[in-house]
Amino acid sequence: MSGSRKYVRHLSTLVTFSVATLVVAACAPTSAPSGAVAQNNHTDSVLTVGLPGSLSTLDVAHEAGILNYYVAQVSSExxxxxxxxxKIVPALAEKWxxxxxxxxxxxxREGAKFQDGTQVTTDDVLFSLDIARDPERSPSTAVYWAEGTQVEKTGEREITITLPEPSVNFDWTVTASGGLWITSRAFYEAAQSYGSSSDLIMGTGPYRAxxxxxxxxxxxxxxxxxxxxxxxxxxxKIEFDFFSDESTRLLAQQSGKLDISLQIPASQQPQYEALSNTQVTTVTDRSYVGLTFDTAVAPFDDIHVRRAIAYAVDRNSIVSSVLNGKGEVATSIESPxxxxxxxxxxxxxxxxxxxLADIQTASFDMEAARAELAQSVVPQGFSAELLYPTSIPELGTAALAIAENxxxxxxxxxxxxxxxxxWITTLGTGEYGLSYMSYTPTTGDPAEITGWLLGESNPARYSQSDVRxxxxxxxxxxxxxxRATKILEATKIALNDVIYxxxxxxxxxxxxxxxxxHPEIxxxxxxxxxxxxxGLTDSQN
Incomplete structure (x- = not known):
């Protein structure tokens, strides 16, 4: 799984981790909100979506940021x-x-087709499952698949997946919001660089790249x-436009060039809300933001250094001023x-x-921070660098506040x-001893973030037997x-070790x-x- 695996998964997701069959009818669209109708500068039948950053590939398996996931949902299943x-629903499997x-x-599912009109075969699905489990072809998401997972054809239209250990939420892994994107074997093998501008991607969803x-x-x-x-x-048609500058995106929304702007910065929300042709919606995204310490990188291998930094983070101030209250102080990894x-x-x-009530470093205490640093191998201090993704300006502002303390x-x-x-490519590499972790879950697995941050391939390179x-x-x-209690027991050990x-x-x-x-968001x-x-009120279909 992101992350934010996910652009995280706000990063978003950075990366994303991840028994009955139920068919749920799609929600009916709501009426358009009251207010002036946008004077769009594009064709009526085109939906334009403004993203706060760019994608380097359309292949989520190679770049599993949350924005990659949002885009993938229009074409991949x-x-x-x-x-x-x-809730989990049928897609290319009609039952499970x-x-x-x-x-x-x-x-x-019988009769399913790829976007080029060719039939989806069992061989295509098996091929896609092989890709998903291959760290070379799916470097960002193969971690979702446990080593030793076996896949086989067990019937004319039947596939059986056997896991090395039971996983009650494995059904999330085989979704396009988890770790599986079914593609055409012929298309994939003919592509020189699957997901690139020259080759694009091939899926089974309602829209083709x-x-x-x-x-x-x-x-x-x-x-x-x-x-x-x-x-x-x-x-x-759906067009995703990439913006490196938030003011430019705001102007595009204001002028009617954009229909949707995703992940609006908290500082600009009042300006969007003031637009007469725009409706602004804020919901919890279940995301987690925190600091990650690599204990293999000095001086972060010293717990006193880690404690000093953790004590110096004024979380209440960051949530109230940097986020303008659009968030909640985190006391754990998984949100409620x-x-x-x-x-x-x-x-x-x-x-x-x-x-987790007794995690001492969860409080802001500069005196405790000084006392911890005084006991460390660098009592006079040291220099370090903290990277943040520019698509989430709040991370940069919060980092500056932490730096001041x-x-x-x-x-x-x-x-x-x-x-x-x-930014994503630096996580878990050991290049930086101090990193942000910004992860937006893409699934409903209660341990999506914890499963990665405390799992074998975690970005802190942390290993503790009880946690594992x-x-x-x-x-x-x-x-x-x-299950929730075990997740929190593992989290408590890691937080007491100040890994996160x-x-x-x-x-x-x-x-x-x-x-x-659109339905309710x-x-x-x-x-x-x-x-x-x-839907579009003025769409000509």
């Missing part, structure tokens, strides 16, 4: 899908079953090969909304309070902004409350032009097949 309420969480049987420029835009056209049903007012996806938000919040300790922290696609055991146990735990220092749980703000018809909307549910 897995064996299963996710609806706007965060498991009796033990270890052996999963999928029955493929027709153009991509990594520093500019990605364009998708609606096809008639999809097995599902689109909104009767669905746009004929994410941890509570099965047991309920309030139950999760109560469990977090019960299990550290300066009084003798720690000189240089804050550097990088394009998100460059708890992470393994929670994956197969069928009792939801017991949580800062905030986030919210996501989206701007919609008045002509855009929640944290799962853009991780579902959202393009099929969008």
């Amino acid at each position: 897995g064996l299963l899908g996710v609806d706007t309420e965060g 079953k498991t009796t033990d969480g270890r052996t999963w049987v999928f029955t493929l 027709v153009e991509f420029q990594a520093d500019s835009h990605a364009t998708f056209e609606r096809v008639d090969t999809w097995w599902g049903k689109t909104n009767e007012k669905a746009p004929k 909304e994410q941890l509570g996806s099965h047991i309920g938000v309030e139950s999760a919040r109560s469990l977090i309070a019960q299990n 550290l300066k009084s300790l003798g720690i000189e922290l240089t804050v550097t902004g990088k394009p998100v696609e460059q 055991q708890l992470i393994t146990e929670q994956a197969g735990e069928v009792d939801d409350a017991a 220092s949580p800062i905030w749980w986030g919210k996501n703000t989206t701007a919609f032009a008045s002509r855009v018809l 929640n944290s799962y909307f853009f991780m579902s097949g959202w393009a099929s549910q969008i």
Whole structure:
């Protein structure tokens, strides 16, 4: 899984991790909000979406940022899908079953086609599963697939996946919001660089990629090969425009050149809300932002250094001033909304309070920070660099506030902004001892973020036997409350070791032009097949 694996997954996601069959009808679009109709400067049948950054590839398996996931949902599908309420639904598998969480049987949909009109075959699906599990061809997302996973054809349209250990939420892994994007074997093997501007991608969803420029835009056209049903007012074309400057994007929304602006900075929300032709919606995105310490990099191998930095983070001030209250101080890795996806938000919040109330470094205490640094191998301080993705300006502003507090300790922290696609490549490499972790979950797995941050391939390169055991146990735990408790037990060990220092749980703000018809927006909307549910009031179909 992101992340933000996910652009994280706000990063977004950076990266994304990841038994009954249920078919849920798509939500009906709402009426257009009141207000002036946008004077769009583009064709009525084109939906334009402004992203706060660019993509280097259309292949999520190579770049699993949250924006990559949002874009992928319009064209790609897995064996299963996710609806706007965060429930697993059929996709290219019309039904599935498991009796033990270890052996999963999928029955493929008959008559499904790729966007070029060719039939989806069992061989295509097996090929796509091989790609998903291959670290060379899926460097960003193969981590979602446990080593030793076996895949085989067990019937005319039947595929069986056997896991090395039970995983009760494995159904999320085989979705396009998890770790599987089914493609045509012939198309993939003919491509010199799958996902690039020259080769593009091939999926089974309602829109086909027709153009991509990594520093500019990605364009998708609606096809008639999809097995599902689109909104009767669905746009004929969707264009994602990439913006490196937020003021430019705001002007584009204001002038009617954009229909949707994703991940609006908290500082600009009032300006978007003032636009007469725009509706602004803010929802929790279940995201996590915090600091990551690599204990293999000096001086962060000293717990006193890690404690000093954690104590110096004024989380309350950051949430109130930097985020303008559009977030919540984080006391754990998984937010209550994410941890509570099965047991309920309030139950999760109560469990977090019960299990993590005594994490001392969760409080802002400059005197404690000084005392810890005085006990460290660098009592006079040191210099370090903290990178942040420029697509999330709040991360940069928060980093500057943290740097100011550290300066009084003798720690000189240089804050550097990088394009998100460059920032992601530094995570977990050991190049930096101090890193941000900004992860927006793309699934409803209560342990999506924890499973990665405390798993074998975690970006802190942290290894602790009790933590590994708890992470393994929670994956197969069928009792939801017991599972949540194991997740928090593992989290507590890591937070006491100060491997991670949580800062905030986030919210996501989206701007919609008045002509855009859409269901109620929640944290799962853009991780579902959202393009099929969008409509345009003036679309000519």
